[in-house]
Amino acid sequence: MLEKYEKAGKIAAKIRKQAAKKATAGMKVIDLVDWIESEIKSTGAGLSFPCNVSINQIAAHYTSPPGDDTVLCNGDIVKIDLGAEVDGYISDTAVTVIIEGDNIDPVDEDGKPLKMPGRLDNGNPTVTEDELQQRYEIEDASRSALENAISIIKDGVSLNDIGNEVQSTMQEKGYNPIVNLTGHSLEKNDLHAGISIPNYPDGNDYQLKEGDHIAVEPFATSGVGIVNDVPEAYIYSYIQNRPLRQPDAKRLLKNIANNFKYFPFAKRHLLEGYDAHSLNRAMRPLITSRAIYPYNALKEKTDAMVAQTEHTIIVEKDGCNVTTL
Numbered sequence: 001m002l003e004k005y006e007k008a009g010k011i012a013a014k015i016r017k018q019a020a021k022k023a024t025a026g027m028k029v030i031d032l033v034d035w036i037e038s039e040i041k042s043t044g045a046g047l048s049f050p051c052n053v054s055i056n057q058i059a060a061h062y063t064s065p066p067g068d069d070t071v072l073c074n075g076d077i078v079k080i081d082l083g084a085e086v087d088g089y090i091s092d093t094a095v096t097v098i099i100e101g102d103n104i105d106p107v108d109e110d111g112k113p114l115k116m117p118g119r120l121d122n123g124n125p126t127v128t129e130d131e132l133q134q135r136y137e138i139e140d141a142s143r144s145a146l147e148n149a150i151s152i153i154k155d156g157v158s159l160n161d162i163g164n165e166v167q168s169t170m171q172e173k174g175y176n177p178i179v180n181l182t183g184h185s186l187e188k189n190d191l192h193a194g195i196s197i198p199n200y201p202d203g204n205d206y207q208l209k210e211g212d213h214i215a216v217e218p219f220a221t222s223g224v225g226i227v228n229d230v231p232e233a234y235i236y237s238y239i240q241n242r243p244l245r246q247p248d249a250k251r252l253l254k255n256i257a258n259n260f261k262y263f264p265f266a267k268r269h270l271l272e273g274y275d276a277h278s279l280n281r282a283m284r285p286l287i288t289s290r291a292i293y294p295y296n297a298l299k300e301k302t303d304a305m306v307a308q309t310e311h312t313i314i315v316e317k318d319g320c321n322v323t324t325l
C-alpha cells in the first residue's frame, strides 16, 4: 500500500515539474491539460481527477471543456493541480507558476475574438510591474505556508495547529489564506475522505495519527480570502444510478459508472460517440436527476489573485513523508 502511494506520488511530482516548465504565454490550456493527462496515463496510472488549470482570480476547479480556446498570457498566476492513481491509491499535488513569454493575438483565423471561459479577461491583459511583483509574492506566501505546515506535521499535530501555521506564514508576508478551501484526507478510491485540513486556525483540536494520508493545500490571496462559485462547472463526479428516459443519457451514465465510479471527470473524457453538442444534451438530465454532481469553478470573492501549492503527505511518528516532492 505504501509503495503504491509513493508510486502515485512520484508520477504526479515528475509531471508537475515538467508541466510547470511547459506552461508559457500563448499556450492553450487544453493542450496543457491533454499533455499532463496523457503523460500520467502513459505510466499506466489513472487520473485522480481531471487536471485543473486555474488562472488568476479563479482559485480552483477550472479544466478545459471540449474545444477550449483559453490561452495562457504573460504575467498570469496559474495553478496547475493534478493527481495520479495507482490501484486506487491517490496522489494530489499543485504548483503555481507565473507565466512568461509573448502573448498571442486573441482572435481566431477570421479575426473574431477567441472564447476563453478560463479567463475573466479577453486574453489581452496588461500586467504592471507592481502587479507582477505582487503575484510572485502571493506564490511565495502559498509555497512557504505549505513548507512550514509540513515542518510541524507528525503524529499528534492538531488541525488547528496546521491552520495556524498556514495563516500566520501568509499574514507575515502580507497575504491571506482562503478560508473556505481546505486540504483533505485521502483513502483508497476516495479523494476527499472525512477529514478537512484548514488553512486558518479553525479551533479544531482533532489530532492526526501516524499512517494518516492527507493532502495539504494552502491557497494565498491579496483579497479577502473567500471563494464563491462561478455559474459554470467543468468537473463532475458520479453520484448514483438513476432511471433516465433518453437513450443518449442512459448510455452516457452507464459509461460514467463504468469508468469514473470513484474519480471526478471532465466533458473532454466523455466525447467518444458524442460531439460537444450531443454530449451537453445527454449530460443535462444526469445533473438534474442527481446522477452526477457538477463542481462549479471557484473565484476569489473580490476578484483578487490566488496561488495554491499542494502536496500529498503520510503522517509519521516523528514527522511526515511527502509523497509528491
Ligand code: MN
Residues within 6 Å of the ligand: 081, 082, 092, 093, 094, 217, 310
Ligand atoms: Mn489538488
Ligand code: MN
Residues within 6 Å of the ligand: 092, 183, 184, 215, 217, 310
Ligand atoms: Mn486536494
